[in-house]
Amino acid sequence: MSIIISHVEDYGLHEVYDINGNDLQDLVNLPKDPKQLEAIGGVNGLAQKLRSSTTDGLQKNANALSSRAETFGKNVLPDPPMDSLFTIMKDTLKDETLIILIIAAVVSIILGSIKYTSENPKTGWIEGVAILFAVIIVTIVTSINNFKNQQRFQDLNKKSSDRQVKVVRAGEQCVISVFNLLVGDVLMVDTGDIVCTDGVFIDGHSIVCDESSITGESNPIKKGHDSQGFDPLFISGTIVQEGFGKMMVTAVGVNSINGKILMSLRTETEDTPLQEKLGELADRIGKFGLGAAVLLLLIVIPKYFLQLKVDDIPITTECLSDITKIVVSAITIVVVAVPEGLPLAVTVALAYGMLKMYKENNLVRNMASCETMGGATTICSDKTGTLTTNQMTVVAGHISKLFENVDHNVKHNIPAQLHSIIVDGICLNSNAYEGVSTTGRTEFIGSKTECALLKFVQLFGADYQTIRSTSNIKKLYPFTSTRKRMAVLVELGNGRYRLYVKGASEIILGRCSTYFDENGNVQQMGNDARRIYEDTINRFATDTLRTIGLAYSDFDLSQIDLESADEPSQNLCFIGVVGIRDPIRPEVPHAVAQFKRAGVIVRMVTGDNLITAQNIAKKCGILSSNGVCLEGPEFQRMTNDEIDRVLPRLQVLARSSPLDKRRLVERLKEAGEIVAVTGDGTNDGPALKMAHVGFSMGVTGTEVAIAASDVVLLDDNFASIVRALLWGRNIYDSICKFLQFQLTINIVAVIVALVGNISGNGESPLTVIQLLWVNLIMDTLAALALATDPPHEGLLDRPPRGKDAPLISRTMWRDILGQAAFQLCVQFFLLYRGAEFYNNILGTDMPDNGVEHYTMIFNTFVFLQLFNEINSRVLGNSLNIFKHIFNNPLFIIIWFVTIGIQIVFVTFGGEATATVKLSIAEWGICVLTGVMSLPLGFLLRLIPIKNAQVERSMDSESTPLFSKSSTRYSEV
Known part of the structure; x- marks a missing residue:
């Protein structure tokens, strides 16, 4: 109302x-x-x-x-809410993994600082503080990145700042700021x-x-x-x-339609698929560590009291200290189980990817969306301004003769004597002009058709301003919907006048009695010539071109009634017909082909009519022979079940409203799809906001579209979305690589600590400080090394993983469990037979369970991880673990830096690190044992395990499936 x-x-x-x-x-x-x-x-x-x-x-x-x-109200929209750095930090600390780490750190600091619960209260607090330090680093890096993103977005919005408008107040025309409109x-x-x-x-x-x-x-x-x-x-x-x-x-302002749309988009965002999976993983790891700790307490404490009973030792206050140490050991196992480096690995991967994407003209507003795009299974793309340039262009014509392509050589295909007639007719019979657009670019402003024609005459080397300033225009006949044409009368001199006419091609052709032949000579318009032009017009129209007819005629003053509202538009000379279309962006067909190669379905959603949409979709490579096209009104009448049945083959949705596009995204998300949406208009806002990741155009996009999106394409290049897909998959892979590396360490460390406490003298062969080095310093460096691999084209040669695909795939579990089993065998062999083995090999007299023995165990454990870090560069069944390794020099640097730190840690740590200096031969044995991880990794990847990724295609050769429930959909 x-x-x-x-x-x-x-x-x-x-x-x-x-x-x-x-x-x-x-x-x-x-x-x-x-x-x-x-x-x-x-x-x-x-x-x-x-x-x-x-x-x-x-x-x-x-x-x-x-x-x-x-x-x-005022004609001003409030600035988008900008969270303070403190607020962003507070939100970052809500991450479940960080919460677990903070709790573990606080407990570790308290117990490590108390005399009765720590062997050395002076250093017992170090582990907890180090964990807190890791949490602080993650929080600061994540928060600063998100805070900078807000500032970049506000800078982008300055393009729609204050401008002057003309109003009438008190009967006088005046200029005021657009913000002062009432x-x-x-x-x-x-x-x-x-x-x-x-x-x-x-x-x-x-x-x-x-x-x-x-x-x-x-x-x-x-x-x-x-x-x-x-x-x-x-x-x-x-x-x-x-x-x-x-x-x-x-x-005005927030009460206007545009303002209401903008304000409605300022809503909370939902968690990304990665965030959900990492949250589940944090829960499972926490339960795993807690279970191991409880198991330790259930076994070691009864064993302790049974041993007292067997040895007939009375229970005294010293027993309380022993029980406290057992509890501290259990808490240590929980701390070891939590992957401290995981939050940093995720943050580094996202921040690094975001920075690189920004350099490739992808402004990422929401850091988590970097990864989300990598899992996209379908892209719903707008047509105008996204797949096309949103700039009408003359692409074909028939002037004197047919030309199907328009380029800089077009003037050579048209007789020279026609050039001035074409140029003058278009430049004078037009209201368009060149100026600075709202995007700050110099371009033609006015009717899209007239702008296209002015750009066309530029190919003839014409300057419309010079022609207009040197011509004597006597009268304009404006375009109306009933006339479907416009004209301009120009005085030539000596009592002669020339009328230039343009408009609907079939109407202009019907008013012409002559035309130009292939040589540029005027001929009578016979039936054959008229049929040729009619066929050309029909052909252009079938190809969804907007056809414009051009004609002219010369008169003397006696033949003209300057008072008449209509021009003397009979017996005109037909110059020709041109076909105008919003051309497809040149990068789009190749980009669509790349998406198909990557298993990502591209769907066009447009407000254009069905025929135009189908034609553009075919040229882009979106519409296949078995694809389904629907129109908005029909889509609106369909039930959700009917839409779900047609979704597998739905490739074009024409004459769609913003709510249609939003409903389509909603149904796709309900089907378990990870949906990306591209658009540049205000009507795209609701769908951009609802999608898992929204892409807007930074140059031609409206303020609403940019505000609703997660990623802004600063160059309006559709191919940039392919780069975003590559980076997204690369980021996800980087996180999975680190998980593959980190979980192997955690499984081995927890089991070794658990078994060592149960079977030994109540102490783990790996001390707290040593575990701190492995879990914090080494893992932090590994996070940097594995999270900074650049993407490669091979990432497009696999289908999307799908929303419900597990974070840890089958091949990852194969490699994690295989390497963990091997490392546990090595650790337990060295723990129970290591001293004897070393003495036989080296001819030494190393005491069993001594500091030197435990130093060898620790050093071997570290080198097993170092060489497994190289294994972790590869996911899946790829056998070449060194492929692309030199594309990431940071990995090589960090790997050798880690070895250097390990040498210093073992050689000079002494009592603080519970290590002793090793000989060259002992170092050699540790390194050779660690190298064994490489051939083991090769053998593990030979085991044929296929990940349960859903192969999907919209081509006729295969039946499209959906990641959530393939049985839910039927082939159309």
Whole structure:
């Protein structure tokens, strides 16, 4: 229901009623139906109720204007909420893994600092502090990255800053800031303007608006009075393609349609699939560590008291100290079980990927979306401005003869004597002009058709400004919907005049009696020639080209009635016909092919008609022979079950509304798909917001689209989404590589510590400080090494993993458990037979369970991890673990730095690290034992295990499946 406002004498007081007189306590809104406007007396009645005037506008009374601004609001949208660094840090610390680490660190500090629970209170606190230090690093890195992203986004939004507009106030035309527009103002609109408020048409000349950014409809909307069959309502955020006139402002700022859409997009975001999986993993690891600790207590404490009973030792207060040590050992196992390096590995991988993506023109607003894109299973793409350039261009024509491609050589295919006629006719018979657009670029502004024609004549080396300034234009005949043509009369001199006409090709052709042949000579328009042009027009129309006919004729003054509203448009000479289309971005077909190669389905969702959408989809490679195309009205009538059945083959959704696109995304998400959405218009906002990851165009995208998206394509290049897919998959792989490496360490360390405590003298062969080195320092360096591998094209040669695919795949479990079993065998052999083995090999007299013996066990454990780190560079069944290794020099540097630190740790640690200096031979044995991880990894990858990834394709050779439940869908 439309809302109007009835004021009392004081502007500051008002009562709000709807048309039926019901109290609504709301601000003025744009009438949704022209009939509602007529019900209140049209624009004049609306102006009266707003205490304004259609001719004089508002009065220049400062108090009244200020009161009106308070009543109806200002034409300003509040800045997007920007979280403080403290708030971001607080949110970061809600991560489950970090919470577990903080709890473990606090307990470790307390127990390590107390005399009765720590062997050395002076150093017992070090482990807990080191864990907290790791948590602090992760929190700071993540928070600073997210904080910087907010600032980058605000910088991007400055492109839509303050600008000047023309209004009528107190009967005078004046220029004010767009932020100072008020309800009731009479706003002047002109060609190229962005409508900055909602409003109602007052008067004007040939106003046509492009409302595709709001409605998705590519057809221009003519503005005028409803009684004349035109649309009287202006929508904020749309563009005036041509014409000029005045409108009455009815809603500003957050109350306008564009403002409401923007404000509705400021909602909380849901967790990404990776965040959900990492949360589940943290729970499982916590339970694993807690289970091992409980098992230790259940075994060791009864064993301790049984041993006291067997040895007939009385229970004294010293027993409390022994029990406390056992509890501390159990807590240590929990700490060891938690992968301290995992949060840092995730943060490093995301931050590194985000930085690299920014350098490749992908501005990532939400850091987690870097990884999410890698798991995308389907992309719902807008057409206009995303797959196409959103710039109408002459792509074919028939002038003197047919030309199917337009390039810099086109003028050589047209007889030279026609060049001046073509150039003058297009440049003079046009309202478009060159200026600075809202994006800050110099381009043609006006009707998309006229802009396309002006760009076409540039290929002839023409300057439209020079031609217009040197020509004597006598009269303009504007375009109307009934005439479907426009014309301009130019005085040539010596009493001669020339009329240039352009318009609907079939109408222009019907008014021509002559034409130019292949040599540029004028010939009579016979049936054969007319049939050739008609066939060309039909062919262009079938190919979804917009056809424009060009004609001219020369007259003397006696043949012209300058007072007539219509031009003398009979017996014209047909110059020819040109075909105009919004061309496909050159990178799109290859990018779509790459997505298909990667198993990602691309769907086109557009407001255009079905025929145009199908044609563009075929040229892009989106629509296959067995694909399904639907129109919005039909899609709206379908039930969810019907949509689910058609989804596997749905490739084009034409004439769709913003809600249709949003519903499609919703159904895909319900089906278990990871959905990416691309768009540049306001109408794409709801779908961009709902998708797992939304891509907007940074150059041509509207403020709404950019605000709703996760990633902004700064170069508007569709191929940049392929780079985002590569980086996303690479980031996910980097995290999985680290998990493969980290979990092997954790399994071995927990079991060795558990068994050592149970079977030995109550102490683990790996001391707390040694475990600290392995779990913190080494893992932190490994996180940097494994998280900074650059992507490679091979990442596109596999299907998407799907939302429900496990974080740890079958092949990862194979390698983790295989390496862990081997390392446990080595550790237990060295623990129980190591001293004897070393003495036999080296001819030494190493005591069993001594410091040297345990140093060898620890050193071997570290080198097993170092060489397994090289194994962890590869996921799956790839046999070449050194492939692309030199593409990441940081990995090589960190690997050798880790060895250097280990040498210092063992050689100079002494009592603090519970190590002794080893001989060269002993170092050699440790290294050779660690090297055995490499051939073992090779043998493990020979075991044929196939990951349960869902192979999907939209091609006719295969039946498309969905990751959540393939039985839910049937082939269409």
